Amino acid sequence: MALKLGHGVMILVIISASMFSVSMANKDWSFGFNYTDWWSRFGNHPQNKTQQQPKQIVVGGSEHWHYGFNYTDWAFKSAPFYLNDTLVFKYDAPNATSFPHSVYMFKSFGSFLKCDIEKAKMLANPMQGTGEGFKFVLKRWKPHYFACGERNGFHCNNGTMKFAVMPMIRPFWQWP
Numbered sequence: 001m002a003l004k005l006g007h008g009v010m011i012l013v014i015i016s017a018s019m020f021s022v023s024m025a026n027k028d029w030s031f032g033f034n035y036t037d038w039w040s041r042f043g044n045h046p047q048n049k050t051q052q053q054p055k056q057i058v059v060g061g062s063e064h065w066h067y068g069f070n071y072t073d074w075a076f077k078s079a080p081f082y083l084n085d086t087l088v089f090k091y092d093a094p095n096a097t098s099f100p101h102s103v104y105m106f107k108s109f110g111s112f113l114k115c116d117i118e119k120a121k122m123l124a125n126p127m128q129g130t131g132e133g134f135k136f137v138l139k140r141w142k143p144h145y146f147a148c149g150e151r152n153g154f155h156c157n158n159g160t161m162k163f164a165v166m167p168m169i170r171p172f173w174q175w176p
């Protein structure tokens with residue numbers, strides 16, 4: 001009886017662990033459970049450390065930071081973002097062919113929705129997006145509301161230069 005009970009508990013543990021593993025794995029739909037797999041995912045091997053390092057993400061990808069690109073869509077497709085990842089905003093300094101851009105952060109979702117730039121804080125002025133770009137590290141576990149602050153919200157509203165990011169806590173295990 002004791003043996004049977006122990007066996008049942010063991011099976012339960014394996015099943016729930018396996019379900020957890022599969023649900024965390026997303027793309028890797030290997031339903032079979034084996035310990036090698038388990039260990040490689042949760043064992044936190046030192047040789048795999050590089051894959052767990054924070055990333056640098058260029059906002060807009062090759063489009064950089066400009067008027068008219070859908071950054072909400074970009075942020076949705078680029079998720080998830082993790083704590084200590086760095087967002088890089090790249091934009092030219094104002095010149096004959098390009099309008100000025102900047103980076104602002106809203107405190108509340110409400111002012112983000114309305115593009116209420118007066119309630120936002122400037123993170124980078126129009127000169128700070130050149131060269132390597134302006135870098136912002138996602139240090140805090142909270143929603144971040146970014147926008148371009150130019151033309152008093154016009155770039156944010158009409159130019160769709162706005163997006164929100166909620167950084168996730170980086171898992172200590174290995175993504176397959």
Ligand SMILES: [Cu+2]
Pocket residue numbers: 066067100101102148149150155159161
């Ligand atoms: Cu702009």
